[in-house]
Amino acid sequence: MKTRFALIPVAAISALSLSACAENYAVEGGVGGAALGAGVAAVTGGNVLRYALAGAAAGALAGYFVDKNDGCDGYDEDGYLDDDCFDTQGYPADPRY
Incomplete structure (x- = not known):
């Protein structure tokens, strides 16, 4: 038990x-x-x-x-963008700044 x-x-x-x-x-x-x-x-x-x-x-x-690899991993299964992808080609600018 x-x-x-x-x-x-x-x-x-x-x-x-x-x-x-x-x-x-x-x-x-x-x-x-x-x-x-x-x-x-x-x-x-x-x-x-x-x-x-x-x-x-x-x-x-x-x-x-x-974050383990500090690389752009794209969007996760919940639709959130990896922080490393902001301001890279094909992804939006970081809205936090």
């Missing part, structure tokens, strides 16, 4: 990580966050699994927003 509930966040993180692993650091952030969380739990005497899952979630979320 306890194991089943522990796997729910892992499945959610896996889905997020695999959805765009080619363009960002979600997978690497999740692994690093899990290791950091487990290390903190070991030092402080906390629940290692809980800290590792929390660290993995935080790391994957942070890594999701870091």
Whole structure:
């Protein structure tokens, strides 16, 4: 019973990580966050699994927003333009400036 509930966040993180692993650091952030969380739990005497899952979630979320290749990847599946494409040939000017 306890194991089943522990796997729910892992499945959610896996889905997020695999959805765009080619363009960002979600997978690497999740692994690093899990290791950091487990290390903190070991030092402080906390629940290692809980800290590792929390660290993995935080790391994957942070890594999701870091662009891996700094190149123009065009439009994503939601219709948003990659920030690296603005002001390049065939794409509009950056509306933020």
